[in-house]
Amino acid sequence: MPEIIRDRDRLLDRFLVSTEQMQQIESKIFAAGMPVAALMEKVGGLIARRFQILYPRTTHRRVGILVGMGHNGGDALVVARELYFQGYEIAIYVPSEQLSELTNQHYCYLSSLGVKIVDNVKDLTDRDVIIDGLFGFGLNREISGSLFEAIELINKSQLPIVSIDLPSGIHADTGCVLGIAIEATVTLCLGIWKVAFICEQAIEYLGKAELIDFDIPIADIQQILGKQPMITRMTTDRAISNLPLPRSSITHKYHQGHLLLIVGSAQYSGAAILASLGARATGVGMLSIAVPESLKPVLLNYLPEALIISCPETEAGTIKSLPELDLSKYQAIACGCGLTERPSKVVKQILAANCPIVLDADALNIIAKLGTEVSLASRTQPTILTPHIGEFKRLFTKIPTTNKLGAASAAAQASGAVILVKGARTVIAHDGKSIVIPDSTPALARGGSGDVLTGLIGGLIATDRRQDLDIAEVVATAAWWHSQAAILAATERSQLGVDPLTLTHYLNIVIAKASNNLDGDL
Numbered sequence: 285m286p287e288i289i290r291d292r293d294r295l296l297d298r299f300l301v302s303t304e305q306m307q308q309i310e311s312k313i314f315a316a317g318m319p320v321a322a323l324m325e326k327v328g329g330l331i332a333r334r335f336q337i338l339y340p341r342t343t344h345r346r347v348g349i350l351v352g353m354g355h356n357g358g359d360a361l362v363v364a365r366e367l368y369f370q371g372y373e374i375a376i377y378v379p380s381e382q383l384s385e386l387t388n389q390h391y392c393y394l395s396s397l398g399v400k401i402v403d404n405v406k407d408l409t410d411r412d413v414i415i416d417g418l419f420g421f422g423l424n425r426e427i428s429g430s431l432f433e434a435i436e437l438i439n440k441s442q443l444p445i446v447s448i449d450l451p452s453g454i455h456a457d458t459g460c461v462l463g464i465a466i467e468a469t470v471t472l473c474l475g476i477w478k479v480a481f482i483c484e485q486a487i488e489y490l491g492k493a494e495l496i497d498f499d500i501p502i503a504d505i506q507q508i509l510g511k512q513p514m515i516t517r518m519t520t521d522r523a524i525s526n527l528p529l530p531r532s533s534i535t536h537k538y539h540q541g542h543l544l545l546i547v548g549s550a551q552y553s554g555a556a557i558l559a560s561l562g563a564r565a566t567g568v569g570m571l572s573i574a575v576p577e578s579l580k581p582v583l584l585n586y587l588p589e590a591l592i593i594s595c596p597e598t599e600a601g602t603i604k605s606l607p608e609l610d611l612s613k614y615q616a617i618a619c620g621c622g623l624t625e626r627p628s629k630v631v632k633q634i635l636a637a638n639c640p641i642v643l644d645a646d647a648l649n650i651i652a653k654l655g656t657e658v659s660l661a662s663r664t665q666p667t668i669l670t671p672h673i674g675e676f677k678r679l680f681t682k683i684p685t686t687n688k689l690g691a692a693s694a695a696a697q698a699s700g701a702v703i704l705v706k707g708a709r710t711v712i713a714h715d716g717k718s719i720v721i722p723d724s725t726p727a728l729a730r731g732g733s734g735d736v737l738t739g740l741i742g743g744l745i746a747t748d749r750r751q752d753l754d755i756a757e758v759v760a761t762a763a764w765w766h767s768q769a770a771i772l773a774a775t776e777r778s779q780l781g782v783d784p785l786t787l788t789h790y791l792n793i794v795i796a797k798a799s800n801n802l803d804g805d806l
């Protein structure tokens with residue numbers, strides 16, 4: 285029986301493949317009897333149908349199509365033929381003379397139909413829209429010569445471009461630009477998300493990315509990627525199912541977790557407020573906030589429900605020491621936002637706590653100075669480090685950062701911690717597995733956004749009561765939540781209107797919306 289479509293969509297959206305894995309999956313399908321030509325026909329048909337919705341003939345009749353020598357070009361030719369029969373006015377440009385067999389057959393048939401074939405890519409620049417079928421995941425070296433010039437010219441034309449599978453020029457496994465790449469308006473990724481779609485260097489080329497499902501059996505995907513794949517994408521249904529929702533009707537505050545935040549200084553009091561408001565959105569049962577004593581009034585003004593722990597402070601307004609505290613009563617501790625690097629003794633004390641701890645910002649710089657691995661060596665409970673790339677370099681001086689996914693997993697392996705590397709695409713690595721947050725917004729690129737995330741992570745860990753939920757899954761859920769709230773806020777207020785305080789207001793709204801949408805699906 286075919287997979288139930290809704291479940292299939294949800295599962296498919298979590299997968300991420302390398303070129304090699306995609307080729308292995310493809311081989312399985314072909315070995316099982318699916319003819320290669322039939323698959324290309326099916327994929328081309330799906331792309332053509334999607335294209336007609338995105339760019340109807342009534343508004344985008346004149347279509348220019350770039351055709352490469354491999355199967356990406358073959359897909360493009362099937363699309364060309366289908367659109368031709370739907371009444372689009374097609375012109376194709378085929379820069380290579382050596383086409384692969386199947387691609388060549390489609391080319392011959394199109395020629396026989398009298399479809400316009402142009403010799404110069406310039407002749408495509410007066411079109412309404414371009415379809416890019418030059419290279420897919422078969423791109424394996426730098427683009428140069430006339431191909432380079434063709435891509436350059438098409439990019440300059442400012443026409444909308446629909447890329448098939450990948451923007452030509454983007455390497456499927458690294459997201460790197462090999463010489464030059466098509467700047468797509470829309471990219472229709474075929475079958476399974478390729479790694480490039482979560483690489484920061486590819487973001488500006490992908491445009492709006494969509495997955496075109498061509499019915500690869502889930503069992504075949506799982507045979508190659510494993511039942512628990514090494515790298516997965518955090519998706520809406522996955523994240524929502526990880527939240528502490530719905531609550532038990534008979535729960536009480538002491539069953540909803542107790543989070544201790546250790547944050548703030550006179551200089552950075554706002555960071556303490558933002559982390560606290562992030563934590564508040566998780567509904568954590570009890571929230572204790574340790575701050576320098578002079579910050580108590582301002583914190584209470586924002587969070588009257590919080591238990592403020594007034595700490596003795598230095599002349600500079602930083603935490604001097606923690607008062608006598610029983611750390612065993614907290615389900616999680618998050619530390620570092622706005623702390624400054626002075627309270628290193630406090631951070632050392634926290635490292636000895638027998639509960640999960642989240643270290644961010646100044647706490648990261650403190651442990652980097654103490655020696656990251658040495659500092660974490662005696663931890664028995666999970667440690668979560670949430671560096672941006674600058675902090676990461678200080679924490680793990682020997683790990684190269686060109687490949688963020690690789691860097692995060694190397695750091696997780698070296699330290700035993702859960703590593704969350706921030707940025708346009710946040711990555712979470714732990715225990716040989718990585719989770720990527722596939723969607724976000726540059727609206728978050730402003731001071732204070734990260735403080736909100738620290739509070740969210742701490743709050744979610746403290747409230748988590750499920751035994752089966754991996755700690756990295758909880759951390760990734762918080763990061764997904766953070767991005768989704770920013771996306772919603774940016775939609776309603778523009779990318780400029782997502783100051784961190786506003787972001788905290790959207791945290792609960794976005795969850796209510798996402799849960800309602802999922803319920804509506806059922």
Ligand SMILES: NC(=O)C1=CN([C@@H]2O[C@H](COP(=O)(O)OP(=O)(O)OC[C@H]3O[C@@H](n4cnc5c(N)ncnc54)[C@H](OP(=O)(O)O)[C@@H]3O)[C@@H](O)[C@H]2O)[C@@H](O)CC1
Pocket residue numbers: 306307310323324327352353354355356357359384418419420421422423424425426427428431448449450474475
């Ligand atoms: N697998 C699947 O599940 C499905 C795959 N499908 C489709 O197939 C696509 C992959 O097809 P593909 O393997 O033929 O590779 P593709 O990207 O068309 O190009 C390879 C050609 O380019 C050449 N070449 C490389 N770099 C170059 C450069 N810099 N400059 C110049 N040339 C360069 C390379 O040359 P070679 O290395 O052989 O010398 C080779 O000839 C995939 O993206 C999707 O669209 C779907 O139809 C159905 C399901």
Ligand SMILES: Nc1ncnc2c1ncn2[C@@H]1O[C@H](COP(=O)(O)OP(=O)(O)O)[C@@H](O)[C@H]1O
Pocket residue numbers: 645672706707708709710724725726727728729730731732733734735736737766
């Ligand atoms: N271009 C971007 N696109 C998406 N998210 C971004 C972008 N730039 C930054 N972010 C996110 O914003 C947050 C910034 O955190 P951080 O660098 O710690 O700042 P701060 O310490 O000032 O709060 C992180 O969650 C990061 O992933």
Ligand SMILES: [K+]
Pocket residue numbers: 356416417418419420447448449450451452
């Ligand atoms: K392409």
